[in-house]
Amino acid sequence: MKKILTVVVALLLLISMVGCGTFSYNINNYVKIADYTDGKIVFIDKTKVEEAVKDAVDELVEAYPEIKDKTTGEVKDGDTVYIYYEGTLILFEGETTLKVGESGVKGFDEALKKAEFNKKGELEFELKLADDFTIPAFAKKAEKEEDKKEESKEEAKDEKAAEAAETAEPSKEETKKEEVSYFAGKTTKIKITVEGKTGKVADGEELKCTLRWTEPKFKGGVYNADTEKEAAEKEEAAKKSESHSHSEEEEEKRPGFELEIGSNSFIEGFEKGLIGLPIETNKQITLDLTFPNPYTSNKQLSGMDVEFLVTLLSATEKIERDPETQWDDIKASILEENENAVFDYANVDEYKAEVELAKKMELATTKILYASEMKKWPVSDYNDYKQNYDNYMYNQLYMQWFYGGGYNSTSAPTKETLVTRYGGFKSMTEYKQHVADNAGLQLKRDLILYQIAKDQGLTDISDEDLIAYAYDAGYTEKVDGKNVGDKDALIEAYGKDEAKKAVAIYKAQEYLAGIAPMVTVEK
Numbered sequence: 001m002k003k004i005l006t007v008v009v010a011l012l013l014l015i016s017m018v019g020c021g022t023f024s025y026n027i028n029n030y031v032k033i034a035d036y037t038d039g040k041i042v043f044i045d046k047t048k049v050e051e052a053v054k055d056a057v058d059e060l061v062e063a064y065p066e067i068k069d070k071t072t073g074e075v076k077d078g079d080t081v082y083i084y085y086e087g088t089l090i091l092f093e094g095e096t097t098l099k100v101g102e103s104g105v106k107g108f109d110e111a112l113k114k115a116e117f118n119k120k121g122e123l124e125f126e127l128k129l130a131d132d133f134t135i136p137a138f139a140k141k142a143e144k145e146e147d148k149k150e151e152s153k154e155e156a157k158d159e160k161a162a163e164a165a166e167t168a169e170p171s172k173e174e175t176k177k178e179e180v181s182y183f184a185g186k187t188t189k190i191k192i193t194v195e196g197k198t199g200k201v202a203d204g205e206e207l208k209c210t211l212r213w214t215e216p217k218f219k220g221g222v223y224n225a226d227t228e229k230e231a232a233e234k235e236e237a238a239k240k241s242e243s244h245s246h247s248e249e250e251e252e253k254r255p256g257f258e259l260e261i262g263s264n265s266f267i268e269g270f271e272k273g274l275i276g277l278p279i280e281t282n283k284q285i286t287l288d289l290t291f292p293n294p295y296t297s298n299k300q301l302s303g304m305d306v307e308f309l310v311t312l313l314s315a316t317e318k319i320e321r322d323p324e325t326q327w328d329d330i331k332a333s334i335l336e337e338n339e340n341a342v343f344d345y346a347n348v349d350e351y352k353a354e355v356e357l358a359k360k361m362e363l364a365t366t367k368i369l370y371a372s373e374m375k376k377w378p379v380s381d382y383n384d385y386k387q388n389y390d391n392y393m394y395n396q397l398y399m400q401w402f403y404g405g406g407y408n409s410t411s412a413p414t415k416e417t418l419v420t421r422y423g424g425f426k427s428m429t430e431y432k433q434h435v436a437d438n439a440g441l442q443l444k445r446d447l448i449l450y451q452i453a454k455d456q457g458l459t460d461i462s463d464e465d466l467i468a469y470a471y472d473a474g475y476t477e478k479v480d481g482k483n484v485g486d487k488d489a490l491i492e493a494y495g496k497d498e499a500k501k502a503v504a505i506y507k508a509q510e511y512l513a514g515i516a517p518m519v520t521v522e523k
Contacts, residue, residue, distance in 0.1 A: 022497040023381070027451040030378055031444065034371035036452060039517040042367040044360050046518045052359040053352050057323055060351075064333040065318035066326075075261060075277045075315055082256035082313045083274075087218035090305040091183055092139040096211050101203040103138065106130045111190075117197045124191045133184040139213060182300035186215050218306065256313040267291055270308065283312040323348040340483065342471060360513035368452075368512060369445050377440070378447075385439040393435060397422045446505055453504040456511055461500040463487060469503045 036042045067080075075081055101109050107127055117123045193210040201207065261271050273287040286309055293303035321330055327348050334343050345351040397418040404422075406413070413421075416428055425431040453459050470476070471485030475493065478484075491499050 022501050023447060023450050025378065027447050027454075030375055031447050031451070032373045032375055033448050033451060034368055036368050036512060037515065041371050042364055042512060042516045044363045044367075044513070044516045044518050045521045047520060048363060049356055049359045049518070053355050056355040057348065057352065060330065061320050061323055064330045065320050066329065067316050068319060070279045070315040070317050073279055075274050075279065075312070076317075077262045077275060078260070079315050079317050080258060080260045081274060081315045082254050082258055084256050084311040084313060085308050088307040088309070089183075089215040089218040089301075090307065091135065091181075091188065091213040091215065093212045093214075093305065094210070095208075096138050097206060097208050098138045098211075100201045100205045100207065104136045105133070108190075112192075113201060113203070116200050117192075117194065119198060120193075121195050121197045122191065122193050124189065126187060126189050128187045129181075129183050129185060131185045133181050135181050135183075139211065182298075182304070183215060189214050189216050254314065256311075267295075274310065274312075277312055279312070279315055281313065285310050285312075323351075340476065342474065342476065342483065357510070357513060360516070360518075361509040364512035364516040365445065365449070365509050367516070368448055369441070372444070372448055374440075374444055377443075382440065382443055385443045386435055389439040389442065390435050393423070393431075394418065446501075449505040449508040450501060452511065453508040456508070458507040458511065459500075459504045461503045465503050465507075466490060466499060469499070469506065 034041050070079065100112060103109050103112075105127075107130075111125045111127050112123075115123045115125045191212040192207065193212075194207050197207075259265060259271065259274075261274060264271065267289055269289045270287060273285065273289075277283060277285055286307055289306050289308065291301045291304050291306060295302040323330060327345075331343060331345070334341050345354065394415060398412075400422045401413055401418060419425050419428060419431045423431060425434065450459075466487045467485035469485070470487050470490035471483070473490060475486045475489040476483040477486040477489070494502060
């Protein structure tokens with residue numbers, strides 16, 4: 001056996017069903033096993049093996065490229081940029097009419113009357129908005145309000161539901177929550193332009209104007225890198241030569257916010273807007289964008305316009321390594337990322353051979369699995385397999401919830417919530433059927449493979465076998481500075497009989513991969 005880091009190719013249903021018995025009964029009483037020595041029944045599709053090997057090497061090359069500083073050229077998709085950015089959130093920008101003294105906004109009219117229009121017909125002032133501020137009529141965009149009404153109608157299930165949505169009155173609490181603007185309590189900047197207007201305004205004067213009302217230096221969510229001063233200080237401290245390698249510790253010193261172009265980490269348009277930007281230190285660009293509607297990260301920002309002033313501090317690019325000539329570099333990157341990684345292939349050919357074996361084992365196992373038939377189910381083992389598969393599924397769904405933001409929650413979701421929302425199942429009944437089907441498939445597979453192992457004398461498991469399997473399964477310990485299989489850790493996790501059964505099943509798969517003929521299957 002050898003070790004596979006990433007894979008490459010997952011062996012069919014290779015989930016260990018710990019604590020499910022060791023099949024001490026006569027397996028042939030439960031399964032009619034197909035003739036696995038018949039090459040017409042159990043064979044391996046050569047094309048699929050070749051595709052698996054190519055895909056595995058391509059994925060490895062893509063995952064562990066050489067990282068170099070970019071000093072010339074332009075930002076392109078796949079580059080990583082280090083940026084400083086700040087936003088200007090736009091409450092309103094466009095033409096409107098307002099009457100001095102009747103804005104309805106606390107402090108607005110007073111500030112307006114104190115200011116003066118310059119010779120260009122421009123007037124500017126800052127205004128801190130009240131904690132209960134709501135967007136006034138003169139600053140609302142009528143076309144966006146109409147769009148919202150149309151969206152609401154489209155979302156209604158039928159005409160009656162649409163009518164009810166238009167006529168129903170929300171509760172006072174809901175109304176207040178909806179009316180209070182994101183800008184409440186914020187300090188905003190207002191610029192009014194009236195052609196030909198100079199000097200002060202008077203009470204009651206009607207102004208047909210162009211209004212730009214913003215929250216400058218918007219600080220929302222993760223949209224903040226270092227301040228300009230901090231960025232400059234870090235830039236000076238982290239200067240590197242062009243040939244400098246980038247360790248994890250060194251990358252942490254690199255100033256600015258780290259963003260991979262094409263990762264879709266930011267709102268639509270942000271990353272694309274940086275593509276083509278010349279590679280110059282402190283190069284700036286302004287991005288005029290709009291938050292998605294709805295914007296789940298902050299519903300109050302949904303549909304709002306925003307300007308981002310982005311300063312490019314530095315950039316790096318990924319250069320694919322040649323696995324034939326740069327294998328040691330790829331290997332070093334893997335081990336640097338995870339010192340406990342199980343990856344000691346001497347060269348790419350050895351890696352390809354291991355991927356080829358894994359794919360052959362999967363394809364041969366699939367053939368014998370579906371060519372064989374269950375006569376009846378060993379009830380006790382079947383129930384154990386269902387319980388273990390159910391536990392496995394629950395853990396997977398729980399981790400999806402947790403890392404999807406659940407770690408901020410004060411309580412865990414119910415199992416039904418996990419199953420339907422994160423598992424994609426329509427109901428618990430559908431989920432239970434999924435568990436039953438997959439547990440049955442897993443049990444059938446293990447019964448067949450264990451019987452093959454018995455037939456071929458592969459069930460006498462040595463300590464060396466357990467150590468090798470422990471290494472593959474990720475149970476390792478350091479001996480003389482090297483990772484080796486930790487047999488005791490494997491046995492503690494599986495149980496001794498279960499560990500030996502797992503090794504026997506693996507050996508049976510290797511046996512099938514060795515005797516099954518390789519054929520080219522015509523499509």
